[in-house]
Amino acid sequence: MNLGDVTSRYMERTPGSRLLYERAVKVIPGGVSHNIRFFDPYPFYTVKAKGAYIWDVDGNRYCDYWMGHTGLILGHSPDVVVDALMKQIEYGTHFGTANKLELELAEKVIEIVPCAEMVRFCNSGTEATMYAVRLARAYTGRKRIVKITGGWHGGNTLLNKCVSLPLDKPESTGIAPEEQMYVDAIPFNDLEAFRRILSDKRGEIACIIMEPMLKGCIPADREYLKGLREESSRNDVVLIFDEVITGFRLSLGGAEEYYNVEADMVTMGKILGGGLPIGAVAGVSDIMERANPRKYGKGELCWIGGGTFSANPLTMTAGLATIRFLEENKERVYGKIGRLGDEARKQIDKLFRDHGIKHSVVGLGSLLNMFITSEDIEIRRYEDFKHIDHASTSRFYKALMLKSIFFLPEHTGAISYAHSDGDIKYLIESTEEVLVELKQS
Numbered sequence: 001m002n003l004g005d006v007t008s009r010y011m012e013r014t015p016g017s018r019l020l021y022e023r024a025v026k027v028i029p030g031g032v033s034h035n036i037r038f039f040d041p042y043p044f045y046t047v048k049a050k051g052a053y054i055w056d057v058d059g060n061r062y063c064d065y066w067m068g069h070t071g072l073i074l075g076h077s078p079d080v081v082v083d084a085l086m087k088q089i090e091y092g093t094h095f096g097t098a099n100k101l102e103l104e105l106a107e108k109v110i111e112i113v114p115c116a117e118m119v120r121f122c123n124s125g126t127e128a129t130m131y132a133v134r135l136a137r138a139y140t141g142r143k144r145i146v147k148i149t150g151g152w153h154g155g156n157t158l159l160n161k162c163v164s165l166p167l168d169k170p171e172s173t174g175i176a177p178e179e180q181m182y183v184d185a186i187p188f189n190d191l192e193a194f195r196r197i198l199s200d201k202r203g204e205i206a207c208i209i210m211e212p213m214l215k216g217c218i219p220a221d222r223e224y225l226k227g228l229r230e231e232s233s234r235n236d237v238v239l240i241f242d243e244v245i246t247g248f249r250l251s252l253g254g255a256e257e258y259y260n261v262e263a264d265m266v267t268m269g270k271i272l273g274g275g276l277p278i279g280a281v282a283g284v285s286d287i288m289e290r291a292n293p294r295k296y297g298k299g300e301l302c303w304i305g306g307g308t309f310s311a312n313p314l315t316m317t318a319g320l321a322t323i324r325f326l327e328e329n330k331e332r333v334y335g336k337i338g339r340l341g342d343e344a345r346k347q348i349d350k351l352f353r354d355h356g357i358k359h360s361v362v363g364l365g366s367l368l369n370m371f372i373t374s375e376d377i378e379i380r381r382y383e384d385f386k387h388i389d390h391a392s393t394s395r396f397y398k399a400l401m402l403k404s405i406f407f408l409p410e411h412t413g414a415i416s417y418a419h420s421d422g423d424i425k426y427l428i429e430s431t432e433e434v435l436v437e438l439k440q441s
């Protein structure tokens, strides 16, 4: 099955989506509201989602491993969230005032997230990371921000640097190089690189912001995170874990709990919103208090936390229902999704090996991604992405779509509590069929 076959079979199954996409490109640049949602020749259009499944306008049902950008740990529209939302809708969808729900969710975050002594809610992970680095600068009085090559922290101006190959080109036009001149990128899982920049830019670095799993699928070494912690403390640099993906996913307490390493601040989003839009920045009080307008006046206050819809009652309700469920069913949820993730990665890796296809299966816990590569490598940092055969990887993922399995091609997949052993078995069997078909082409 060559790429043309995969594409034409996809198009045969999705005529309704094709028509919608033809309309969309006329009114939405590229036809999508998030760049990564496009895949060739056009994305399918979803009409319904429940549990582990989504349905498109043409009536195709997919077992979904994209899970709303990995945000849906309990699956689509879990009853516990839907019921709570239905009740809240009676009382109001948006207040624009302080509300008890935000207090309750804040208290939950502080109870669960290791470094969180205070938290501010916003509407996206992008806002959260923008605010976190601003707070770190305000707190330290320093300008420089260190990030990781390949690290994605949303579309905010400062951090949208060195995210994708080729690294020597800007991620976006419309951003003046001067705006990012105090942002440096260093390789992942490389403590020496951090030590070098600390020494080169001694006394200038406000913070390091990093994903404990790069791109949501490449795990940090435990020793690396410990080393970042030690070096940050030694140099008065604020350590920020961007836990927008790993928060409440790697474990209830996120990567901090999983790795047993505490940051100074964490950014969160996705799962915390229980399927509704959210972002949050949390951390130790000393830093978070810099955002307290009752304590600091203009010129001293670090201004974070706008957002007409910040802490809106629907998001707070969905978040609370989700986090409470996770807390009450911690062993069951994390035990199950971790086991299914281990099984999927192990069996898929074996299939690629059995079929003699060079590859890399990456992930941890319930997160996974599969790449077809030009050589057998372990992907440990973004620089290793140069070995990925994007055309073949994309074809592999699209061929899975023809078997009614949806991963957003080349992006991290997530297993939810709604996935069953049968779903994973079907994923493994379908992977085998796809590899056979691809080899025959």
Ligand SMILES: Cc1ncc(COP(=O)(O)O)c(C=O)c1O
Pocket: 069, 123, 124, 125, 126, 127, 129, 152, 153, 154, 155, 211, 216, 242, 243, 244, 245, 269, 270, 278, 279
């Ligand atoms: C690690 C990380 N940080 C920040 C963001 C941005 O979050 P949002 O898409 O909610 O703005 C993302 C989004 O995928 C992410 O994966």
